[in-house]
Amino acid sequence: MNVCVFTGPTLAAEAARAELDDAVYLPPVAHGDVYRVARRRPAMIGIVDGFFERVPAVWHKEILWALSEGIHVFGSASMGALRAAELEAFGMEGVGAIFEAYRDGELEDDDEVAVAHGPAETGYRAGSEAMVNIRATLAAAVRAEVLTEATRSALEEIAKARFYPERNYADLLRQAAACGLATSELEAFRAWLPAGAVDRKRADAVAMLRRMRRRLETEPAPKRVDFTFEPTVFWEDVTLGAGVLDGDDEGSGGATTLERLLDELRLIGEPYRRERDGALLRALALEAAQRRGLVASDADAAEAADRFRHTLGVQEAGAFERWLADNHLDHPRFDELMREQVVIDAVRLALERTTLRGLADQLRLADRYRELAARAGAKARELEARGLPEPALDDAGSTREELLAWHFGRVGLPAAADFAGYARSLGYADGSALVRALARDFVYRQAGGESPLPSDRLADLARKLVDDLGRRAQEGAPEAPSGRRG
Structure with a gap:
């Protein structure tokens, strides 16, 4: 993923590939998308289209982060032109007449580039005409002597007054006729339109892709900026909600983000x-x-x-x-x-000693203390009464292998090849300390009338344990020697 480009109604991905084939084309950019893509470290990111109404728009800070990470970021035509005009001073590269108009203050309103469009299945096909395209088309009609300057100005005012999803040439001509503009000019404009319409947004998007292609041919070094990116609490919120866990940064819509994962866990x-x-x-x-x-x-x-x-x-x-x-x-x-x-x-x-000192309080807070304390006390009293405060293997009437097989069977785990490491993971000093604890528990259960397992079953488990350890040793796993305790 060397180059990523966010596009949509301005320029379909299929058409964009004719200009820059070696790129991943993504849906219109939204809040968090640049951060997600930048985490994959592409050489370049291009922004043409972006969502802004029903979902939060791409945030300036995620673009700044991408720049600070050495990624070249380009913008043109639509949302890309807006963000490039705002962030040019920080290193984002704007391309095209629309970007220049925003940068120079000739355009200010976001609705100049906004259009209604269809869903992904339609390729985000535009359902209205951008105001910047209408302006460019009207200016071209004046140069072609199809419209007078006065009519051009009047048509611009009518179009600008419309809500952006309602802007299109057919509606513009109806509104103009209702306002009493010269019928002859309107009819001449209608006839001229199919061939004379100017798609300024598309032209700017194509210009951006061509610049990116030329830049790639030079094998550019990572972007260098003269600012220091400062993380903030708000930035942490963005990275928490936008971080992708499954690597699906390519706009499928089903990416597993941390926030989505947390929802499932919280529920x-x-x-x-x-x-x-x-x-x-x-x-x-x-x-x-x-x-x-x-x-x-x-x-x-x-x-x-x-x-x-x-x-x-x-x-x-x-x-x-x-x-x-x-x-x-x-x-x-x-x-x-x-x-x-x-x-x-x-x-x-x-920190073992510090941790263990606090473990009793942790058990109290978890409401596990009473149960475990009662069992510990009962076990100590029973074994003292039998004169076996610290039973040995002989007192348990079992071999070490049988005792281990019994334990792993009880806890539902495969026998640990590295038994000493397993014992240390439970907080015991070594394997021998765990074996002694198992012997105490085994004898206590027997004393209470509980038969942990019939002797023949224990023998079967012990043989299986030895066989498993032998097989793992042949496969290259470390084996705990069965003839040694610990």
Whole structure:
């Protein structure tokens, strides 16, 4: 996507390609569209047409951002001419007579370039005539000696007084006749019109595309501007609402923006609050990592990726590629996420004691404290009464493999190849600490009359665990040695 052009009723995409074939042609620009496209880093953006009435118009600040990011931005004919006249001093390039008229103050009203048009299915076909085109056509009729200057002036006044969707030559001639203008001139003008009508907007749009094509042939360096882009609260709102997550920046109308994604999450209630809080903690951890100068090594990032893919069950290449596509990610962004996860884990470890001190209060706020505290107390009392405050594997009557198989079966996860890493992710010092906790829980459940699993079933699960780990080892995944605790 080296060049992107927003066009519509002024110049259909098919006609535009005859002037600049190597471009992506998008619908009329609206609020947020330039930002979305600029995020893909095209060399150039051209703006011809834009929405302005039923949806918010393209914002000046998103054009300034694109310029500050080194993108050449051109405007002409319609919305592009308006924005170029306003932003020429900041580096936007205007092309054509309409742009010059706005820039020089000869034109001021936005309705000079506005037209009614059809939907996308019609190619945004114009349903009215732009005032700038009417002015140019009337001036040409005077030069051709079809109209007198007085009649031209009167026709301009009649056209300007009409609401922009109602401007067309047939209506203009009816209104002029009703106002008593000379019938002979009006009939001469009517006969002259088909061939004599001037489409100033189209001509300017074509001129812009030709300039962009010539500029591309020179392989221009990134745009340089002499201003510093200043983000604001309003700019943050634009980027939040306009940021595309699925890469669909080409005007299909079905792009997944963050705001649309948030709507779906908000509508299911509690998960929004939970995931929002998780995102907050992630952002705070990344800030803390930056302050501490933490950077993930390639090896650590690769290890984090292996653990993540194992947790999701997408170790196989095809399954992983499908997961990336489903989550609108590419490999570089996934690698970035894993590097972020490494430094977040480092911050979590550094702040472990502080975090754990606050965990009881977090459980109270989540209304989970009473349930877990009651179970912890009951477990401690039962094991003390049995003289087994810290049961060993022998007390549980199970092997380490059986205990692990029981645990992973209970939590509904595949057996972790990197068991020590899995244990650390749960806040245990090592795998042995988790095994001891599992032994306490297993014995407690047995003491309470609960049969975790029949012994033959445990043996089956343990064999399956060993087989799975062996298979993963052959596939290249790291295996936790079964003959060693931790």
